[in-house]
Amino acid sequence: MRVLVVEDDPELAPELVRGLRAAGFAVDLAGDLADADLKLAVNSYDCLVADRTLPDGDALTLLAARRKAGSTLPVLLLTALDAVSDRVAGFEHGADDYLVKPFAFAELTARVRALCRREQPARPAELRVADLELDFPRRRVRRDGVLLTLTAKEFAVLEVLMLRAGEVVTRTELIERCWDEQADPMSNVVDVLIGQLRRRLGPPDLIETVRGAGYRLGDQAEGQE
Structure with a gap:
């Protein structure tokens, strides 16, 4: 936001x-x-x-x-x-x-x-993708029932990906939704953050890199970098 x-x-x-x-x-x-x-x-x-x-x-x-x-x-x-x-x-x-x-x-x-x-469309209090759960009101994330510790920026990016689960989310969209005007759209800030988020979530990887387009969150990721 x-x-x-x-x-x-x-x-x-x-x-x-x-x-x-x-x-x-x-x-x-x-x-x-x-x-x-x-x-x-x-x-x-x-x-x-x-x-x-x-x-x-x-x-x-x-x-x-x-x-x-x-x-x-x-x-x-x-x-x-x-x-x-x-x-x-x-x-x-x-x-x-x-x-x-x-x-x-x-x-x-x-x-x-x-x-x-x-300003946002109505959404459920909780989102689930495979064994990943995001609790909006409590701002908590669990994977296979285990509570994960995410930074505010990691939570924001994961929120966008889970709201758009199954769809490709471009790097530009992530920057516009999760970063401010100081972020350089030509930098690798999104790729670095996605790498951190993957490590936080652990295996199996749920975040797919869609080359030349962006990222997609699904039940099973393919084409990771």
Whole structure:
């Protein structure tokens, strides 16, 4: 899941990015409305987290313009403006949620994850491919009943592969869904991560390398590299 954070505070902005990435999100950062508008135009996101007060204006202007254009992107306003009138204004301009600073990071993560789910097709709480099980609510993975320890990025990639089980998922799709804009699409970050994931899952290998195309998760992988 990919999130755009719009925050200009030099201390809070990197903290938000680090925390959300640690929770498994791919995160891009914009420091003002103009940068946010550009990133929204060229990238696909599952959620927007924006401070109200930014160097070039109020985030409500961006939100109102996006809603007028037909955008349904879930938006969480993160701000110190805590008056009832401020919260009402946020919702009237199209915000989906409103979190007042200071906040508990665990609550922010839970709210962002809930908003991201709104944009995704309905899916079961658990996915199974052969003896591999992925539990979304608990964010746990088991292979043949054994609990596995995966990094946030490994879990994110496996989630995409399991949701598309039996289909070829391209490297570009994985980068767009699981990495942020700092990832170089010409690098081998996806191949390295897939190698790590294969080692985590153990034999027999369930991830098939489809040469020149990408990867496919199935009951039995063929053509591994």
